[in-house]
Amino acid sequence: MSASRDDFGIVIRSALLQRGAKQKFSLFFLICLSILIFFLDSFPSKIMDKTRSLLNDGIYLTSSIATSPIKFVTFLKDKTQDHIFTYQENKILKEELKEFKKKNFQNEFLLTENKNLKKAVDSSQEVLESNIINNVSAKVLLDKESPFLKSLILNKGSRSGIRKGMPVLDQNYLAGRVVEVNYLSSRILLLNDLNSKIPIIVGNSALHAILSGSGDEYPKLEYLPEGFELEDNSTVYTSGKDGIFPNGIPIGKIFFENNEVKVKLFSDSNQLSFVHVILTNSESNKF
Amino acid sequence: MAIIFKNFKRQFVNLGPLILLYFLAITELDTEFSNYFTILSFNLQFVIIYYWMLRDPPLLGNGHVFFAGIINDIIMGLPMGTSPLTYLVTAFVAIYIKNVTVKMTLFTDWFTFIIAIFFANLTYLLLISNFSELSITYSSLFYNSLFTFLFYPLFWVIFNWYGILTGIHRND
Missing domain, CATH: 2.40.10.340 (Rod shape-determining protein MreC, domain 1)
Structure with missing residues (x-):
């Protein structure tokens, strides 16, 4: 029983402290460092705020550059999809147009509703503009x-x-x-x-x-x-x-x-x- | 010349998992698919760290795991130190399992991965709920852990294939 407890301790100690030939830091050291950074970041201090702000700016910029190929690929994919589906989309739109033409009888109701909505939007816009400097x-x-x-x-x-x-x-x-x-x-x-x-x-x-x-x-x-x-x-x-x-x-x-x-x-x-x-x-x- | 090229190729291939870890941390690329399926999200970083720490710890390196965590915290807006701690806990469990296991198979890796996910997410939960003002939903954390666990065999096969193809696993 005591021997197995000793073995367990040895394995834990070895996992935490061993570095091997190629490792510069042990897990124990880095875990302590992470805890220290976490608590320094949790409590507001000017030095930590400035350090974090500098790190943030640098990493956001690097991230933005690193992400640009992904954004470009997404852009290309969207454009290609748009291009491929234009004919199909045109067909669907024509069908929809036909449907809308059939619904002429609803126009009067929609117009009234639209007027009311416009009033609401205008009033909110006025309020918004008066508040936004x-x-x-x-x-x-x-x-x-x-x-x-x-x-x-x-x-x-x-x-x-x-x-x-x-x-x-x-x-x-x-x-x-x-x-x-x-x-x-x-x-x-x-x-x-x-x-x-x-x-x-x-x-x-x-x-x-x-x-x-x-x-x-x-x-x-x-x-x-x-x-x-x-x-x-x-x-x-x-x-x-x-x-x-x-x-x-x-x-x-x-x-x-x-x-x-x-x-x-x-x-x-x-x-x-x-x-x-x-x-x-x-x-x-x-x- | 051929030897230099071969050495360079080998070094680059060895850096593959590390590049992937940093790439996931620093770019917009993510493993959150709530737009397609509300609860679908998983933590690929945990899988990378656990698999490669089990196989060859110096390949990733403790320092790089820590630094990738710091970058992840900054990009995600988490309190600094949260991700490094969870990543290091995952690495610790992996090294512990490596030290006590003689032969590693998919199933031993997969089931011991539960321990790693459990302790890593417990650390995350304790830090966020006790020492920060952020709120998290337990359900999303649970689903994230579940899908991370479920997808492990898939990535195990991919990484194993990568290791065999590139010769990283030659000495296993």
Whole structure:
């Protein structure tokens, strides 16, 4: 019994400490180093922040260069697919056109609905424009999927005036918020990430709630008032209650699934290539 | 000249797994397929580290495993040190299994891989939930571990084939 315990100890010690002729570091040393780095990074300090910011900028840039062949291949594949399927697409479109022509009787109804929607969009646009003073356009540098984190890296950072907490728009729709700022780059947290919480208002009602990411495609509404009444397809806007996000930014349309109110986002996170960061007077400590 | 070329080719071939590990860490290329199937994602880095540490630890090198983890943390936005720790735990289990096993087969590798995934993801879970503000879903972590385990034989066959074809496994 004692001998087998000794053997176990020897094997563990050997696995942790042996380096062999070609290895420079033992596993034990590197595990200790990782723990040290983790705790240094977890507790805010100026030196660590600056080191991380420098490392981030350097690695994001290298990563962007290393990824360019993959992006080029994807671009070529998409273009080739478009080219191959043009004839087929044309046929489908012609069929669809025929179908639409048949549906002339619905036109009147659609026109009225369109007018109403336009009114809603115009009013939200006015609110948005009155709130947005300045914005910075940025390119999506990296879009690495992860089962645990939904985030993107932008090619603009503190040099362009970006600060932590600022809202990010895809065209006129909310896409996420800035969670990490380096000198030349920044990271945005998408609305469907588990860590994303945004105060919202539903349609023109006075119904306030929190849009909470669930890790999957559609975020859900939380903290709705008791006995709430919501219509399917109502539009969700930012409420601006946090004092950081401007109010009236369209986010998506609601739908019901498994007794939960979910939101189908206007902004498709898989298709993002350029975004606008709104330069508000945000304070990171509010998050 | 022919000898120099042969040596260079051999060195380049030996670097294959290491290049793949760095490439996965630094590029957009990932093994997350939620767009096609919601729960489908796996951790190829774990497979690479476990397989090659079992076969030939100096081929990857502890330092490179650590550095690939640091790069992965920066790209993924995780607290620095999280991935290096999980990778090193995987490497530790692999070296331990290598030290206590006489003959390695697909099945012994595959079933001992469960221990490596379990301890690596436990480390990840403990660090993230106790020392960071990030939230993670246990279900996605579970599915990720499950598919990493299920896909191991496939990559075992590919890496084994690579090893035999390139002569890395000649001395096994």
